[in-house]
Amino acid sequence: MSNLYNQLGPQGRALLNRQPPGSNQTVVYENDNPVPQDLDFLVNELRSPYPDTTIQKIMGFMYHYLPFIKLEYNLRIVLSSFLNNSVTFGVVAPPFEESYQIVELFRAVAEKKLKVSQPTLSIKTWYSVVTRELVNFVAYNPFQNSWKVIPVIAGLMLAKSIRYEVCSGVEYGWFFRETDEKLHRLFVECLRNSLTGYQSKDVVNLVLMSYAVVFNREDASVKSYTGNVAPEFMISKLVELIFSSEYPLSANAYRELLKLDIHSTDVEEAQVQKILLLPVVRNLNKLSFLLEAYLASLPRTSSLKSLKLVEAGLDTVLSFNKELFQRVSGSVLNRDPLSCAQTPLESHCWFFLKNVLFTEVIMFQGILSRLLVPPPRKQSLHFFSRQFDDTAECKKLSFMILYNLFYTNFILLSVGQGGFDNYNFVYYLTVELALNSPDVEPMEAFTSSIVTHDLNCCLPEMLNADYLVISKALFILGLWESYVQHKSANVRFIKEIIYPFCWKIVTNRQFTNPEMVEGCHSVLLICLSNGTWLNSSSTSIKETLEYVGVLDSQFPQLISSQQLSIAIESIGKRLLSSPIQYDNTSIHANSGEEVLDFYYFRCSNTTPGIMIPQTSLTTLESFPSARPDIEITSPSAVGPIQYQMADRVIPETTREAKIVAFIRLVPYIPLSTFERWLNKVLSLVQHSNRAEQEYLLKMYWRVLSENLDSNRSDLAMRWWYERKRIPETGLIKSMI
Structure with a gap:
């Protein structure tokens, strides 16, 4: 230690001998020489780094000492030395992946300080000294020093959540309101200084990362942060940072995950975490919200420059997605993640890919939101803003987005097709724009x-x-x-x-x-x-009958009873409501009658008593849609019969299922042939076995009593009670 003291020279020794104002601390002497303390070594290494001094080593020292410093003077000296450190803030900035750790360092330091007060500096004093030192440091050389302060302020801002838990009440309320305002003003000043002056890519990326983690789209607009900085500049830099192949440690880091042995059970967790904790990967969501805000802030007046910028961004994302698709296609990830167990590494990969998809969707949301926001002084909602006077331009953007969604659909399927509201907004609006033209x-x-x-x-x-x-x-x-x-x-x-x-x-x-x-x-x-x-020509009836035959032949092996029923009802309802009329040479009056006859023949030739396999006893309401999150509804004629009853409501035999599907067509049968078809349906019931008859009559009654309009209901009730006198047969006494 005494050797270090001698190496400092006259000025260094004078600095160590100087006492801070108001301090009662004394300097310890050994052999008539003062003994340097730990902070002296720290300040020495910060100001004159050794050849082996690294950013990680410096940040370790700062985390260890900053929360526990007892004197204001020492806090100023240490912070000033850190901000002037040539390793962390040198003439040539280090890779931003390393310097971004400053954000996490000061977040951790602030959180630690909030839990440690006496006998060190009080929380108020500590924050006051740090804030004042940062302000003075920027004031000394605004354009050179601003970028160095930004990650420090960002880290302090991120510690707010802990601060609210520890420092509540009137004692701290006004103080932190003032401090936060000072830090916010300083952050905005430094942000503008850093973005308007020439800086290296690593500095710009560090500034953007720090900005992204503190930006709150709920509280402020991007203009309040960057003022007159062109949104085009911000958008291009953010897209480049997230998606450009020049940055392998950004969203392109999925490549490194795919290189690992995905089947290995002993893959080093440290390898995975090193990738997942990269600044861009870790903060993809926050970067996406910042990018969304700038895309949404582009001027709504006609601007070819803005349109070209958006197109360039979408092209960059498309190149990223094409490569992503190709690499995943050739990997062991090329299997449905929802249908099989995953290794830990596979789970990490899919988590990463889901974040990538979310990031892209938020970006597309920013592009599309401008199409929904009306120009100033316009009260109505517009799908097309004034920027897009030509529908073709809107259509071009929509197809560029669709291409990107096309290549990432495999990620969407891994998420599941429900509840992703942001995706649904983007998908359906994009499809609407693509189709919205003559x-x-x-x-x-x-x-x-x-x-x-x-x-x-x-x-x-x-x-x-x-x-x-x-x-x-x-x-x-x-x-x-x-x-x-x-x-x-x-x-x-x-x-x-x-x-x-x-x-x-x-x-x-x-x-x-x-x-x-x-x-x-x-x-x-x-x-x-x-x-x-169907309305185009009568030749489509051929395809319709063929399709009904396919439905019938694939039940119950490939489709369920509910799917069969919904399909038959959907087709029958359409044909019966507006049938194609035939000439006198046809044995059928119209297309509706032909389909009814065709399916009636199929039902009548189904053998009673054949049980449906248990795997087909499903409650699916329809065929799953290929669209992301949509409910295909067909106004069901027997919707009310699905409520809980003492007896079963799900068909158990193939004959029951087919006849129930036919029963669902009854409410759509024209009045002119209504009673004839009531009789034909009843004949299907009567030619079933005893158990099937009882079940089918109950289903039949539910439709006739609850799902008919007044005209059909009058006819049906007279037919049921007076003509057929069905209750008197004894088959449905338990139901009535």
């Missing part, structure tokens, strides 16, 4: 190109077992569900592209993936029940 040719070109190049060439085993290929197909099926319901849908495109693709998947037994088969069923059902195709 024609929808771009949607046709978009989906047919993907089908041609990505899906038609796929072998059945790929569409059965390749999780990422399946995710692509399901995304296209979801778009088709929206397309075929659009008023401008091209019937020719439906007949030549959509219907053949889905029909092949549904009818070819080589395709066995249930999600694919059910998604195609959902599209086919909409094609046949929404009216666009």
Whole structure:
């Protein structure tokens, strides 16, 4: 120690001998020389770092000493020495992944200090000294010193949650309000100084990271932070920081995770945590909210510069997503994470990927939110802001977003298709924009190109077992569900592209993936029940009858009784409400009658007493939609019968299920043929076995008594009680 004292020279020894004002501490002498204390060594190393001094070593010292310093003078000396340290804040800034740890350091220091007061400096004194030292340091050289102060202030701000728990009451309320205001003003000043002056990429990234972790979109706008700094500059830098391939330690860090042995049970947790705790990876969500805010703040007046900026950002994200898809496709992650057990490393990978998806969705939300916010002095809600006078520009952005969602759909499927409100907002608004024009040719070109190049060439085993290929197909099926319901849908495109693709998947037994088969069923059902195709020509009845035959043949092996019932009702309701009339050469009056006869024949030829396998006794209401989160509702004729009853309500035999599906059509049968079909349905019941008769009569009664309009109800009640006198047969005494 005495050797160090001698090495300091006359000025250093004078500094050590100087007592802070008001201090009663004395200097300890050994052999007539003062003995340096631990803080003396710390200050010496901060001001004159050794060759082996690292940022981690310095931060370790700071965490160990700063919360426990007892004298104001010493606190000022240590903090000043730290801010002037050449390792941490040198002429050439260190990689921002290292210097970002300053944020976490001062967060930890502040949290520790809040729990430690006496016999050290009081909390108020400690915060006052630190704040004053930071202000003075910036004032000395604003443009050179501002970036050094930003991570320190960010760390102090992040400790607020602990501070509210420890320092409550009037004693601290006014003090911290003043301190927070000073620190916030200083942070904003330093932020603007750092962004307007020339700085290295590492400095800019450190500033952006610090800004992201303290930005609260609920409390302030980005303009209140960065003032006249161009939002275009902020957006380009944030997109670059998060997604650019130049930064392998950003969102691209998934590459490092995929390099690890995902099946190993002894993968070093430290390796995984090193990746997951990288500044960008750890704060993806916060960066996304900051990026969203700047995208939403772009001027709403017509600006080609803004449009090009958004397009460039979407292109960068698309390049990222294409590479991500390709790398995951060739890894062991290419399997449904919801259907199998995961190793710890797989769980970490999927957690990372879910954060990536959330980040992108929030970014897209920022782009789209400007389309929903009306220009000044406009009271109505607009889907298109004044920035997009040309619908084609809006459409271009929507398809760029759709391409990105297409490549990340495999992540969405791993999350589950419900409850992701941000995604649903982005998806449905984007689809609406893509379809919202006099024609929808771009949607046709978009989906047919993907089908041609990505899906038609796929072998059945790929569409059965390749999780990422399946995710692509399901995304296209979801778009088709929206397309075929659009008023401008091209019937020719439906007949030549959509219907053949889905029909092949549904009818070819080589395709066995249930999600694919059910998604195609959902599209086919909409094609046949929404009216666009049915009203175009009578030739569509052929496809309808073929599809009803497929439904009947796939029950109960591939589809459930509820799925069968919903499908039959959806098709029948449409045909019976607006049937295509036939000429005198046909044995049927119209298309509705033909479908009723066709399905009646199927029901009558079903053998009584064949039990439905237990795996098919499901409560699914319909075929699962291929869209992210949508409830396909068909106003069910027997919705009320599903409430809890003493007897069963779910069919147990194949005949019961098929006849129940037929019963659901009764409310839609025209009055002119209503009673004839009441008799035909009753004949189906009567030709069933005893147990089936009892069940089917109860279902029949529920429909006739609760789901008919007044005209049909009058006819049905007279038919039930007077013509057929069904209660007197003794089969349904327990029900009445």
